[in-house]
Amino acid sequence: MHESFTVAGLTLQNRVLVASGTFGYGDEVPQLVDVNKLGGIVTKSLSMKPRDGNPAPRIAETPSGMLNSIGLANIGVKKFIEEKIPKLSTFSCAVIANIAASSVEEYCGVLEKLDPFEAIAGFEINVSCPNVKEGGLSFGTDKEKVALITKELRRRTKKPLMIKLTPNVTHISEFALAAESEGADAVSVINTIIGMAIDIRTRKTKLSTVTGGLSGPAIKPIALAKVYEVYRAVKIPVIGIGGITSWEDAVEFLLAGASAVQVGTYNFVVPSAGVTIAEGIKSFCEQQSISDVGKLVGAVEAKRDLSVIESWL
Amino acid sequence: MVQTHAPVHSVEEIASGIFRLVFRSHELAATAQPGQFVNVKVNDSLFPLLRRPFSIFFVEGDLVSILFNVIGEGTRILVGKKPGDVIDVIGPLGNGFSAAMNSGGYKTAVIVAGGLGIAPFPFFLSKLEKNKNVLSFIGARTANQIVRFGFNRIHIATDDGSEGFSGNVVDLLAEHFSDHRYELPRIFSCGPTRMLKRLSEFTQKKNIACYASLECAMACGIGLCQGCPVETINGKKKYALVCREGPVFETGAVFL
Numbered sequence: 001m002h003e004s005f006t007v008a009g010l011t012l013q014n015r016v017l018v019a020s021g022t023f024g025y026g027d028e029v030p031q032l033v034d035v036n037k038l039g040g041i042v043t044k045s046l047s048m049k050p051r052d053g054n055p056a057p058r059i060a061e062t063p064s065g066m067l068n069s070i071g072l073a074n075i076g077v078k079k080f081i082e083e084k085i086p087k088l089s090t091f092s093c094a095v096i097a098n099i100a101a102s103s104v105e106e107y108c109g110v111l112e113k114l115d116p117f118e119a120i121a122g123f124e125i126n127v128s129c130p131n132v133k134e135g136g137l138s139f140g141t142d143k144e145k146v147a148l149i150t151k152e153l154r155r156r157t158k159k160p161l162m163i164k165l166t167p168n169v170t171h172i173s174e175f176a177l178a179a180e181s182e183g184a185d186a187v188s189v190i191n192t193i194i195g196m197a198i199d200i201r202t203r204k205t206k207l208s209t210v211t212g213g214l215s216g217p218a219i220k221p222i223a224l225a226k227v228y229e230v231y232r233a234v235k236i237p238v239i240g241i242g243g244i245t246s247w248e249d250a251v252e253f254l255l256a257g258a259s260a261v262q263v264g265t266y267n268f269v270v271p272s273a274g275v276t277i278a279e280g281i282k283s284f285c286e287q288q289s290i291s292d293v294g295k296l297v298g299a300v301e302a303k304r305d306l307s308v309i310e311s312w313l
Numbered sequence: 314m315v316q317t318h319a320p321v322h323s324v325e326e327i328a329s330g331i332f333r334l335v336f337r338s339h340e341l342a343a344t345a346q347p348g349q350f351v352n353v354k355v356n357d358s359l360f361p362l363l364r365r366p367f368s369i370f371f372v373e374g375d376l377v378s379i380l381f382n383v384i385g386e387g388t389r390i391l392v393g394k395k396p397g398d399v400i401d402v403i404g405p406l407g408n409g410f411s412a413a414m415n416s417g418g419y420k421t422a423v424i425v426a427g428g429l430g431i432a433p434f435p436f437f438l439s440k441l442e443k444n445k446n447v448l449s450f451i452g453a454r455t456a457n458q459i460v461r462f463g464f465n466r467i468h469i470a471t472d473d474g475s476e477g478f479s480g481n482v483v484d485l486l487a488e489h490f491s492d493h494r495y496e497l498p499r500i501f502s503c504g505p506t507r508m509l510k511r512l513s514e515f516t517q518k519k520n521i522a523c524y525a526s527l528e529c530a531m532a533c534g535i536g537l538c539q540g541c542p543v544e545t546i547n548g549k550k551k552y553a554l555v556c557r558e559g560p561v562f563e564t565g566a567v568f569l
Contacts, residue, residue, distance in 0.1 A: 021539075028536050031314045032403070044539075052551035059532055059540035064359045066532060070539045073552070217359045245359060268533035269354060269364060272316070 005294060007237045007259045008186035009160040010094055010122050012039040015293060016250060016278040019241050019264035020045055020098035020124060020164070021070065023271075025084040026091065033272035037279075039260060040094035043080070045126045046114075047099075048106050050076035060197045060206035065218030065243075066265055067195050069209040072100050072129065077110045081117070089119040096162070098124045102132040104145075108152050115157050122160030125149060128168075128191045128213075140166035140175070140191070147178040154183035162239060164188035165230070172226050173233035180234045188239040188262065190226045193219055216265040217243040224256050231257020231298055245273065247280025254281075254296040314406065314535070315340045321398045322376055324391070329457040331429065332392055333370060335378040341404055342375045347437035348409025348526050348561045351379065352534035354401035355390040363532050365391075366556075368432035368503070369405065371439070371463060380432040380460070406534050407560045410437055410501055413524040419499035421446040423521075424464075425512055427482050427504025428453060433526055435463025437501065448495070452482025452504065483511040490519065500524065506569055513564035523564040529555040544568040 004013050017040040023029070026041040035041060053073025060067045075083070080097075088095045097120045101107040107125065114120050127140035127149060139145040150163055163179040165172055167190040176187045192213025197206040205211075223242020231238050240258025244250055245266040253261045263274045270276070285293055315338075322335040341351065352364040365387040367379035381388045394400065414422070414437065422445045424434050431451055438447065450468045453459045456476035459469060469477030470485040478485040482504070500523040502512055509525045516523035531541040534556045542552035543559065545567055553559065553567065 022537060024537050032316055032535070053539060053542060055544065056542050057530055058542060059530055059538065061361060061363050061530075061532075064362050066363060068538070068540060073539050073542075216362050265362070265532075268538050269362065270316070271533070271535070271537070 008122070008162060010040070010096070012094055012260060013092075014039040014278040015254070015260040015281065016274045017042055017094075017096070017239070017260060017262045018267055018274050019262035020126065022264045022267040025080065025088070026095065027084065027087045029271045033275060036092045037275040038093045039274075039278060040096055040121070041088075041091070042096045042098050042124050042262060043084075044074050045072050045098045045100035046074055046077050046080055046110055047072060047101055048077055048109050050074065050079065055208045057206060057208055060212075062195070062197055062214065063218060065214050065216035066268075067197055067207055067212040067214055068192070069207045069212035071209070074100075077113050081113065085117050085119050094121040095119055096122045096124050096160075098126055098164070100126040100129045102129060104149055104152055107149055108156055111153050111156055115159065120159070122162065122185075123153070123157065124162040124164050124188055125153060126164050126191070128164070128166040138166060138168070141169050143175055143178045146175050147182050150179045150182035150184050160185045162186040162188050164191055166191045167222060167226050168194050171229075173229045176230040176234045176238075180236050184236060186237040186239055186259070187230060187234065188241055189230050189258075190219075190223045190242050193222060215243070217245055219243045220249060224252060227253055227258050228256040228300070244277065245269075247277045247284060250277050250281055251284060251296060254293070255298070255300040257298040257300070259294070259297050314404065316401065316403045317341065318399045319377075319402050321394045321396055321400060323396055324394050327380075327462060328460045329455075330382050331380060331458060331460055332382065333378050333380055333462075334391055334394060335376050336400060336402065337375050338377055338402065339375045341377050341402065342372050345369050345372055345377065345405040345436070346409045346411045347414065347440050348411065348433045349405040349407050350534070350560060351377070351402050351404030352406060352531075353379070353391070355387045361386045361390075364403065364534060366406075366531055366534055368526065368560075369436055370432050371435045380429060382429060403534060407556055408558065409433070410524060410526070410561050413499070413522075413561065413563070414441060414501065418497065419445075419522070420497040421448055421495040421499070423486075423495070423498050423500045424449040425482060425486055425500055425502040425504070426451050427508040428458075430502070430504030430508070430526075431460050433503055434501070438463055446495070448498075450482050450486050450489070452485070452508065481508065481511070483508060483515055486512070487515055502526070502564070509564060510569040513569055517565055524561055525564050526560045527555050527562060527567070527569075528560070531556050
């Protein structure tokens with residue numbers, strides 16, 4: 001079975017990508033994983049100028065999860081073009097540039113700089129960044145801003161454009177609809193969930209920034225519900241993200257409505273997880289005589305079945 | 314750097330509350346350098362989720378050992394490992410003491426270690442050129458928590474005065490250096506940040522080169538998560554990553 005397929009205009013060799021901020025620029029792990037066996041790599045968020053990121057502590061472990069407040073530390077788009085694109089051009093998997101910015105102009109500027117490069121197959125937009133001009137609230141929690149960013153970026157590229165949505169809103173599907181209406185090719189669901197942890201002996205927060213983004217298996221059920229909600233609301237493809245550590249998790253996301261998935265936090269534990277998961281999905285489909293993985297997408301049957309209780313035992 | 318499933322050889326308590334876990338890995342043993350670390354997944358479950366970083370304590374043949382005390386879920390699981398159990402290890406990682414220990418310009422290697430900070434030094438000493446003088450200062454809370462494995466002449470400081478100098482190891486070092494002269498000393502250190510900070514102040518005042526292995530919470534250990542920054546002094550970048558650029562830094566180059 002040949003898995004190669006097209007989603008949102010991207011041709012991918014399988015449905016498993018690695019999520020932004022969990023795999024660097026794809027060139028850090030050659031000894032531990034064959035990146036060319038991945039469906040694709042989403043780069044660390046790129047901003048116009050390099051960003052130092054936040055002071056330590058930037059991470060804290062929580063039950064089956066982790067909090068982070070890296071602060072979008074990145075080398076900036078100029079250095080990315082000079083130092084990373086030549087290497088990324090040699091990869092056979094798709095490379096998607098993730099963009100973070102503190103203004104609409106900056107989003108557009110970064111995208112325009114990257115758009116000419118053939119090595120960049122498409123864009124994923126991190127809208128969970130503070131809007132500096134308007135008090136620092138996240139763009140991603142303002143529907144009109146999500147629509148505006150999508151509209152302005154859509155005018156500037158013909159490449160696949162994916163908007164990565166934050167779950168820190170009441171109805172994520174409304175944000176997906178806003179992105180869809182302005183021409184997004186796909187939505188990535190979900191970014192991290194705001195969380196917090198406290199050291200009870202020092203009475204200090206475990207992150208220097210007080211709160212941070214929760215990721216890992218702890219958020220998987222939430223992510224799955226958001227994917228399901230968005231899948232039913234929009235016609236564009238949904239890329240499922242949130243706590244995936246196994247092929248079984250990935251298949252759950254496909255069934256809930258994801259056309260492809262991204263593995264995030266688990267790359268920190270097992271850098272080759274994405275490859276293993278892609279292989280696992282393939283074997284599962286072969287065993288189940290599913291000729292096309294795409295047949296799993298959205299195939300969940302939303303009804304109660306008492307037999308599921310057996311899987312508790 | 315490899316990811317390997319390594320069989321546990323032994324777990325033993327080598328000082329009060331301090332455990333040494335030995336595992337077998339030819340690839341790791343063959344390539345590890347003093348001051349490097351390994352990142353260990355303690356079980357197959359999603360709790361605890363992240364790997365745990367440990368300094369390489371000693372290497373002998375194909376056996377690699379790490380040192381830990383039981384402070385959380387990860388180390389509680391590790392201490393229960395039995396010979397033949399398998400742990401998932403990534404390593405060797407980071408830039409250890411090699412550059413500083415193998416470059417010339419010093420005749421006396423001075424080791425300053427606090428608590429579990431002794432972890433990298435038995436391996437370090439086994440690899441140190443034999444023509445160097447070695448002077449070791451070890452600080453511990455109390456006498457029965459001192460790890461002596463791999464050390465010769467040790468100057469000991471204990472918080473409770475149960476052995477050696479009563480007080481902290483940096484004060485012991487300062488006292489010793491006021492009474493003795495050493496030709497071209499270079500300090501190699503590891504321990505609590507507060508200790509390293511005081512040590513850095515002392516060595517800058519005395520103009521002695523000092524290298525320290527830093528500890529920091531980290532997830533991946535290989536630079537992917539960017540979770541372990543240390544602020545640099547006059548560096549090109551504001552932060553260096555403890556996992557990839559460290560864990561060993563010249564103490565004058567970073568804010569402790």
